[in-house]
Structure formats: C-alpha cells, structure tokens
Amino acid sequence: MNESLYVYLNLDTEKKQESEELIRRMDQLLLTAGMKYSGISNMYIPVDIQKRDRAVFRAEELLRSTDWLKGILAYSAVGTLTNACPIEEIRTDRMQNPMPGKLRYYEQYYQKTNHLPHGIVVDENRQLRDGYISYLLAKKYHARADVCEMVSGQPLRKLVTGVHVVFRDGKWIKKTNKGYNWIYTKKAPVIPGDILLVDTKRGTSFICVSRITYIAGQEFCSNYKKVRKHMKIHMEEAKDTNYGNSMDYIYTSGEQKVIIEAEQKNTRRSVIEQYVQCRKMQEMTQAELAKRTGIPRSNITRFESGSYNPSLELLVRIAAALGMNLQVQLTAKE
Secondary structure, X not given: OOOEEEEEEOOOOOOHHHXXXXXXXXXXXXXXXXXXXXXXXXXXXXXXXXXXXXXXXXXXXXXXXXXHHOOOEEEEEEEOOOEOOOHHHOEOOOOOOOOHHHHHHHHHHHHHHOOOOOOEEEOOOOEEEEOHHHHHHHHHHOOOOOEEXXXXXXXXXXXXXXXXXXXXXXXXXXXXXXXXXXXXXXXXXXXXXXXXXXXXXXXXXXXXXXXXXXXXXXXXXXXXXXXXXXXXXXXXXXXXXXXXXXXXXXXXXXXXXXXXXXXXXXXXXXXXXXXXXXXXXXXXXXXXXXXXXXXXXXXXXHHHHOOOOOOHHHHHHHHHHOOOOOOOOOOOOO
C-alpha cells in the first residue's frame, strides 16, 4: 500500500522549456518529502520503501500547500499495488476462524454480486493482516482478489467510501453521488450498500457504502473520522435488500422489501389512534383508564404519545377496559 504517488500538472505544451522547469521544481519538492521520480510518466515512488506511508502522506500535503503549484496542479492520486502476491503464498497461520454469521453475510453478498466485499492485506512476509473472509471466499470460489502489501508495525484501518442518503417515503434515497470517506472500526460486518451513521461537519448523517478499501500509516489513519454506527440496513440502487439473518431491520418477501422499523412506526401510530379515539368517545380520562386496567397512568400517557412500545398484554388489558376486543390480523401487501 502507498507504493507510489501520481502527480498531474496543467502544463502548456507549447512552452516546453517552462514546462520542463516546472517538472524539475516538482522533482526537487517531492524529494524533500522522501519521494523520487520513478522514470515512469507522472509517477513518484518512496526513496525508502519502509517509510513509504509517511513519505506519500507528506508529499500530498506539500502538493496542497505549495503556493506556486496553485493553478498548476491538476490532481494527485496515491498508487497501491493490488497484486502483491498470489493467493497461494499468503500465510494465514495467525488467523482465527470467522464467526459463522459474519462469513455467511459476506458469502451471500459474493453470491449475489460475484464480487468480494473488499480486498486482502498482507505484510512483507506474506502474513495476512486483514481480509481473511475475502481470502476464504477467493479460495472457495476461485475468485480474483486484490492483494495489497503494508509495512509491518504500521496501523491498518478499513476505509469506507459512501454517499449521503435520506429515508423518505418508505425508502432510502441518495442525496448526492459524491463519495466521502470514513474509518470503519465496528465489529459488525460491512459490505457495499450498507447504511451507516457517520459524523460530518454539519452533524450526523446517514451514508450508503459504495466502496471498501484500506489505509495504512499513522498519518493516513488519523486523517479520517470514524463511523458512528452500523444501522443493519442494506440499500442497493434505492432498493432495500436482505443479506443474511443478521439484518433484523429488513424483511424480504419475493420482490417486496420492507424496512420493518418504518413499518412498525406506522402500525403503532394507527393502533394508538384507534385506542385514543375509543377512550375519548367514552369520555374516559387517562386516570380512569389507568384505574380500570391497573396500569400506571404514566405508562398510559407514554403509550398514547407514541414514546412507549406496547406489549400485546398491555393492548389486551386496555381494550378490555374500554369494553372492546383486540383482533390481530395479517393481510397481504398490495
């Protein structure tokens, strides 16, 4: 990882001498950060490969902060080799077997998309550092996997790229196509399409994961905010999809995909309205209802305000106090 840095300048091809001077200054500038020209157009590599994480990070900082580059620098990109070694050479003797639910979650994603959720990271000795499930799936299905190498002793973090989304009219909708990055440190497995709660400059927001990669090195790892929460909801092209039994918030039946959390709120609101209307028609106060049911008035108040999730027993007791029968009925979705 962080094996190279690609730098592109806005140069005037008709001013060859001036362009050559700018490139020479660029070479000298990046050399102070520990990067040298590779001999390949636009590509710079670390002078000391063992210090490449810091060198690449410092080089990017220099590019952004150097005054004479403003208006000249087009863009830069960190290069990471994704074929560090064959799968067969990876050492996994230090790894523990993954939890069955986690393995199933990733495998169902692969079976549906024919893509591994993320790559594999090894150190200089081919010892696996992260991406063990991707390794297992690649072996099982003979799938192509990106294998990246990191420097031993450096921190390694999983990086999720996601777009901002909002839940509206019973479905998740993308607010923008621009992707942003966060570090993912949660125990729950994460795949492209998952909904996460993150911190932003304007507060908290929901994102839909579009890509999962890795970053290595102290400077890079401290440059991003951490994901706040995994919402256990999956979104795929504005549709909600269930991957595995761990997705408790989502129910799938054929082509219908319903977010249970939203459905629960709508059902609870409808039930509460019926109860309140029935109580008021009988000109019964909350205090009187509490006395008849033996339920504390505070619970009655919370129930009618929607801040209390009622049990079936509570609903039956209130219905009986109102002289009504409670009926629960399942109906087919339209």
